[in-house]
Amino acid sequence: MGKQMTEMLKGTLEGMVLAILSVQPAYGYEITARLREQGFSDVVEGTVYALLIRVEQRGLVDVEKVPSEKGPPRKVYTLNAQGREYLEEFWRTWSFLAERLEQLHHDEEE
């Protein structure tokens, strides 16, 4: 991944993680692995953990410690009602931006 992607992820990575959590609860290491599998190859643990702490402090997710067979206990995050509201707002913002960008891309090719 390049610098452009790094900058573009600012403001969208958070929404992506919340969207992942809206499908089903997950923990940091797992979320990171999933993102990397989907092509975001240099999203690293540190980034996701910091993000999870932020959304937790803002009250968008609930946390539960679950023991793991393979290592230290996992912190499993669940999207709560406030998080769902915030996620909806995220999609609205994203859609607005995506529409304008589509328009720009289209204009450019004429």
Add this chain to the structure above:
Amino acid sequence: MGKQMTEMLKGTLEGMVLAILSVQPAYGYEITARLREQGFSDVVEGTVYALLIRVEQRGLVDVEKVPSEKGPPRKVYTLNAQGREYLEEFWRTWSFLAERLEQLHHDEEE
């Protein structure tokens, strides 16, 4: 506009400005006004000027001073060959991100 949009613009605003310049040359004040008209209501001059200086220093645009009837001389920016390459890369990055987000949005609604 909210905080979400502010964060999302990091990494996309630059591409948007370059896309505007790829259609036709323009100057800072004009670009700002156009963005604001299109709904990016709190993009301010200072932001765009700083961005234009950055892309100029990276050699993505050419600059020409043009006298104005209504005020101080305008700095008219034109996208050059290197800028076009960079813009193509921007669109590739954007498309990749947009596809994954569409997928996430879709998954979420099942």
Add this chain to the structure above:
DNA sequence: TCCGCTATTCAGTGTTACTATGTACCGGTA
């Protein structure tokens, strides 16, 4: 015992957009 994988944490850095303010040029008007 040591290594590799799982899993979390944290201090430090760089980039970017916004805030707030200042400078400067011009035309119109009182």
Add this chain to the structure above:
DNA sequence: TACCGGTACATAGTAACACTGAATAGCGGA
């Protein structure tokens, strides 16, 4: 002449966020 509003650019300071790099810790297998 003096002032004001609109045009146009510049810049120091701040906040937010993703990445770097390193540390800690638990578990199983060679």
